[in-house]
Amino acid sequence: MAKLNENYLNLKESYLFSEIAHRVDKYISIHPDTKIIRLGIGDVTLPIGSTMIDALHEGVDAMTSSSTFKGYGPERGYDFVRNSIVEYYKRNGVSIEADEIFISDGAKSDTGNITDLFDKDNIVMVPDPVYPVYVDTNTMDGRNIIYIDANADNQFLPMPDSNVHADIIYLCSPNNPTGATYNKEQLKTWVDYALANNSIILFDAAYEAFITDEALPRSIFSIDGAKKCAIEFCSLSKTAGFTGIRCGYTIVPKALTVTASTGALMSLNAMWNRRQSTKFNGVSYIVQKGAAAAFSEKGMQQSRQNIKYYQENAKIIANCLAKKNVRFFGGVNSPYIWFECPNEMESWAFFDYLLENVQVVGTPGAGFGKNGQNFFRLTSFGNRENTIEAMERIENLL
């Protein structure tokens, strides 16, 4: 008899966004004429720049003639994209090599699939609150997860405890959902901990393009020693508005090795390459054309205009909260604003309170873990007019 992976029975129902949708739908059915403003989901809304659009059209046009037609590409991505990422990192002061880069359809796929490379028997450390994918993918494999508290006391930037051992550590900076961003010294402490514990850091840099403070690290590979203990995930979703176009990348340094129980030296770069060549067939050529354009200086310039627009939204949200003396995190080097619910309200109660009184939809912090119980996330990805209106409504309410 076929035996299924019964670890799936241990998954918690992924109810956050469906529960939000359910409550909003219910409200609308009773109040069909109200204007609801949604600042909940972390999805971009602005059209993408002409440099990327032109390149995408070129990619399509290549498919119209035998002489330019593209069939199967390299599983790890075309050289022209990987080289453009090398250049992009170089401009940010980080040196990586093209054969350390793997192009994929998105950071979610890679942060999920990377678990294939690890034994079941590893202690996995994740911060709480956390992006649910880290927890769910390890639960699917039956791994032990330990949590470290991210809270207002540590500015939502938890640091390692030398008495607590972890084999695999998830870090996300700028953080989803809190917007908190590690500085170089803090990241160096994590790298030193990982090196001392022979652990591996899985570093999610999906929001790096929102960093404005030049002193803050945009890549873990700007930290000495990180190439011996870290894998970095990133994506064009937030960098260039590719949430619907789908392109991400993962950097697995060639220096990252682990000695197996047999004594064999195993390279994670070689393993990921084997994993991807076996279970993946590369990203659409059309999308890769768009991605390479996004990494060009001109493409980046256009995308930065969009990011500035979102950052201005973040400021509008932050100003309102500051005016009302609400304690908040993020919003400066991140598209997310994470704030304490007023009057010690629980986050789902505050969700209902906002929906019913001012028809603004956000994301209850409880959906990201117990430390989010009294917090609430708003995103800056809405349009300007709606963001202003939402914050005026909230300002009047609080």
Add this chain to the structure above:
Amino acid sequence: MAKLNENYLNLKESYLFSEIAHRVDKYISIHPDTKIIRLGIGDVTLPIGSTMIDALHEGVDAMTSSSTFKGYGPERGYDFVRNSIVEYYKRNGVSIEADEIFISDGAKSDTGNITDLFDKDNIVMVPDPVYPVYVDTNTMDGRNIIYIDANADNQFLPMPDSNVHADIIYLCSPNNPTGATYNKEQLKTWVDYALANNSIILFDAAYEAFITDEALPRSIFSIDGAKKCAIEFCSLSKTAGFTGIRCGYTIVPKALTVTASTGALMSLNAMWNRRQSTKFNGVSYIVQKGAAAAFSEKGMQQSRQNIKYYQENAKIIANCLAKKNVRFFGGVNSPYIWFECPNEMESWAFFDYLLENVQVVGTPGAGFGKNGQNFFRLTSFGNRENTIEAMERIENLL
């Protein structure tokens, strides 16, 4: 210390296509002026039809304005693509529902990732010769693999042995690499075996569009009972020339359930949905626009022209082999021609023989398993002129 997945140490070096490339490169370095004709890799070469091209451009254009912009889509694919697949199956006489369909970036990803749903402790049955992905992905998970012989005696269409039990069975029809295609009676025998053994059939239908004999099943779901024991994988790679555009789909019937050791009834449709929502973020909107167009009657008509072109190539190859009394399989309902190497030659020796004497590159059957040792695969995906020239050269040689 982080512990890696040491099953990777049991993977055989995936040397088939790299060894081919190595031998060809070596030959070229010595004979730089010869014209080499490649009929080795199973990749399409013809441009795709205007219906798909127009839809892809429309998909790109949607990204240029806020009002039409598409961000994150549904992980399992847009309704407009899934509904078009329902219609496509209906035209082929098979009834499936839209929520049984999951759109992905390709059948390789899905046939690889589906292993996530199964316990390590399953007996996996694969035919030999075989598409290497089935073997490698299960080796990565540490599962026991048993082989069933596909050979000239059974027309490369092995049937189940009631004395041999398997929990998971891989079938590929039309077959890669042999081109052999099961009829309905044979598939029914497999479905009955699976139902009797509570096993699950993973059915790879990637080449279904090459079936010309209307009596042959294009989907396992044309067989009674299959919805209780089978998952089907398919793709637009060969159907519509999407090898570089990347789009596939997997059908997981809602009737497919397994009782867990806890007594809980587990739905594979629900599990795959959970797996995909957690580790995947949907296919590019642009690509999905192209995919929906490919399933339209007009798109299908255009793609069928390409398939006819490849089928004509297959005939040219088959005619030459028939004239030379070489025993071959496939080529009629499949883009692959699988033939016995003349004079009992071993397949790598025959590879060298063809390369050195007539500069034609094919794929040695040994790369697909021990039963391919004396066989050789040619594909019909080349252009007409080269296919004719290659077969003239081979005809003169043999």
